Amino acid sequence: MESRREHDAPSASATPGGSVPALTARGLVREFRGFRAVDGVDLDVAEGGVHALVGPNGAGKTTLFNLLTGFLKPTAGSVRLGGHELAGRSPEAIARLGVARSFQITSLFAELTPRRHVELALASPTGLGWRFWRSDRALARFAGRAGELLDQVGLAGHGDVPAGSLSYGSKRALELALALALNPQVLLLDEPTAGMGVEDVDRTIELIGRIRTGRTVVLVEHNMNVVASLAERVTVLQHGKVLIEGPYAEIRHDPRVITAYLGDSHAVR
Numbered sequence: 648m649e650s651r652r653e654h655d656a657p658s659a660s661a662t663p664g665g666s667v668p669a670l671t672a673r674g675l676v677r678e679f680r681g682f683r684a685v686d687g688v689d690l691d692v693a694e695g696g697v698h699a700l701v702g703p704n705g706a707g708k709t710t711l712f713n714l715l716t717g718f719l720k721p722t723a724g725s726v727r728l729g730g731h732e733l734a735g736r737s738p739e740a741i742a743r744l745g746v747a748r749s750f751q752i753t754s755l756f757a758e759l760t761p762r763r764h765v766e767l768a769l770a771s772p773t774g775l776g777w778r779f780w781r782s783d784r785a786l787a788r789f790a791g792r793a794g795e796l797l798d799q800v801g802l803a804g805h806g807d808v809p810a811g812s813l814s815y816g817s818k819r820a821l822e823l824a825l826a827l828a829l830n831p832q833v834l835l836l837d838e839p840t841a842g843m844g845v846e847d848v849d850r851t852i853e854l855i856g857r858i859r860t861g862r863t864v865v866l867v868e869h870n871m872n873v874v875a876s877l878a879e880r881v882t883v884l885q886h887g888k889v890l891i892e893g894p895y896a897e898i899r900h901d902p903r904v905i906t907a908y909l910g911d912s913h914a915v916r
């Protein structure tokens with residue numbers, strides 16, 4: 648197990664919003680065969696806040712998200728959580744330091760129940776590796792916590808059905824429970840409402856509003872109603888660079904943002 652104190656002292660310089668940053672990026676670059684998908688991004692995510700990454704298609708949001716969680720290695724630049732440098736670490740090491748991401752439905756197992764998914768996530772030190780040889784007895788000690796997490800995401804009544812039979816919205820709620828099983832300090836959500844109908848979107852806004860307590864949330868989100876409802880700060884990306892950063896109420900009327908979205912199907916409303 649990695650020590651949380653192995654690196655230099657935490658930096659505590661304030662974010663543009665005035666609060667202490669939980670997660671920072673400086674000069675972050677990711678190239679794909681010479682093409683800069685992320686091109687010198689600086690990011691300050693305030694501790695305890697909800698921070699949205701938005702921008703037109705191809706702006707670099709997913710690439711940035713993957714850089715923050717270690718699923719991609721940066722070509723250059725730094726990502727820090729408190730005093731820890733995250734750039735270059737594995738996703739597992741980053742998860743152990745308290746940064747977790749929600750997984751997509753494709754990583755759920757159709758035959759396993761939601762309860763068993765959550766128990767296995769609780770039994771795994773990073774939530775990233777599934778170990779199916781764990782016995783019922785070994786998992787029994789996680790039953791209480793698994794029940795709480797299912798309850799927290801609104802799946803209390805669906806814990807014992809095959810995950811494959813859950814509705815789309817419930818599968819996404821299960822993904823959230825799996826990320827929460829790590830009890831992350833920073834929770835990253837990649838398009839948590841993608842593909843959802845209005846009711847599920849509203850339920851997800853309410854759910855994220857509940858689970859954000861005591862942690863920092865970063866979300867990539869196309870739905871501006873979700874951004875407006877949840878995020879204190881918004882970073883708008885375009886062509887791999889930060890176009891503007893600020894509170895939603897400020898950025899939504901910025902002419903640069905309106906221009907960036909013109910011609911894109913996800914207009915800022």
Ligand SMILES: Nc1ncnc2c1ncn2[C@@H]1O[C@H](COP(=O)(O)OP(=O)(O)OP(=O)(O)O)[C@@H](O)[C@H]1O
Nearest residue numbers: 679682683684702703704705706707708709710711
């Ligand atoms: N593995 C890769 N190889 C080559 N190019 C890539 C790769 N991943 C992303 N890109 C390119 O980098 C740019 C940014 O992609 P990215 O998926 O990060 O954007 P995005 O803002 O998340 O877009 P969307 O909203 O459509 O999901 C795009 O031009 C994309 O084609």
